[in-house]
Amino acid sequence: MTGGASGGGRPRSTELRLRIISALLLAPAVLLATYAGGWPFAIGAALCAAILLQEWVVIVRANNMVATGLAAVAVAGAMLAVATGHPQAALGLLLLVAAVLFCAGWLLGAVGVAWLAGGVLYAGLTGVVLVILRAGEAGFIVIVFLFAVVWATDIAAYFAGRRIGGPKLWARVSPKKTWSGAIGGFLAAVLVGLAAGMLVGGAPLPGWLVAAGVLSVFSQVGDLLESALKRRFGVKDSGRIIPGHGGVMxxxxxxxxxxxxxxxxxxxxxxxxxxxxxxxxxxxxx
Known part of the structure; x- marks a missing residue:
């Protein structure tokens, strides 16, 4: 994220306004698709996966048309498989094509093709997992809880990191992220877990708290991994599709x-x- 979770330094007011406006426009659409479930949610997840793959291709400079075509077919096929009730086939397809691309890139000395294997898994698993979770017995609650934890982590880390500052979380990969931001994001997520446990129930409160804390850590890991990828290839933003936010990734x-x-x-x-x-x-x- 551009100055996302665990960030430090003060955001420019124009950038912050764009972030808020974009979030206010996107969040209702995301929640509406989540509520609808089924094909509307699957289509939204597939669109997200497609854009993620496209941004990954640009970042890693994968210029091989055959390889990128195979990657696109794999992600599209996996999304179709999971949407029609075949999650294991979807996961198997992603793993198979990722392995083929990595081996081909390694054998041919084509770095971009090898890195494209990661894009298949990154984009494909994002879309497939979201559809699997939404199709579950308590799918709507699970997805809303996941969104709430991630959003709370991101927002709290963003402002805690800038207000408090302090030691960097991983300066070599993301110079703006701080430990204060990471801890602030984690605590905000735990509060989400507390609220969910009290309002939703269905599982003991400690379970909600642990789930929120673990997901918050995983969320920040995902943030750092994307920062590491962009730094590896010298890219600032994954794209410019969302004003104030950069790309979908x-x-x-x-x-x-x-x-x-x-x-x-x-x-x-x-x-x-x-x-x-x-x-x-x-x-x-x-």
């Missing part, structure tokens, strides 16, 4: 981190690919 890096890593942990703990959250809750007897 600049906005959903935290969501990707929290959603994908959270999903993988839930799958590892429950053994369920289709609805790991419900499986985890069921394992606790709730």
């Amino acid at each position: 600049d906005r959903v890096d935290g969501l990707t981190g929290a959603g994908v890593l959270g999903y993988l942990v839930a799958v590892a703990a429950s053994g369920a690919f289709s609805d790991p959250v419900a499986a985890l809750v069921g394992m606790q007897g709730y």
Whole structure:
């Protein structure tokens, strides 16, 4: 994120106004698609995945048309598979094509093609995981909770980092991010977990608090990984599609981190690919 989570320094007022206006316009559309679920949500997730792949291609300078075409087909095919109720096929397709691209790039000495493998996983898993989670037994609550944790982490980290400042979180990768911002974002996420536990229930309050804290950490990991990618290739913003925010990747890096890593942990703990959250809750007897 451009001065996103855990950031330091003072934002320019014009940039801040653009951020607020963009957020006010985008958030209702995202929440409406989330409420609708089904195909509207899947189409929105697929559009997000497509833009993420395009931005990744630009960042890593993957100029091979065959490779980029294969990557696009893989992401589109995975989104179609998950939208029609075949999550394991979607995940398998992404892993297979990513492996093919990485091996081809390594064998041919084509760095951009090898890096494109990461784009298939980054973009594809973001879209696929969101659809899997939304299709679950408590899908609407799960997605809204995920959004709330990520947004709270991002906003609190943004302002805490600028107000408090202090030691840098990972100066070599993202010079503006601070430990004060990271801690502020984490605490805000825990408050979201507290509110969710009190208002929603369905699981013990400590479970909500732990989930919020873990997802907040994963969100900030996603933010840092995107910053590392952009620094590796000397890019400031992933794109300019959202005024004041840069590209879509600049906005959903935290969501990707929290959603994908959270999903993988839930799958590892429950053994369920289709609805790991419900499986985890069921394992606790709730």
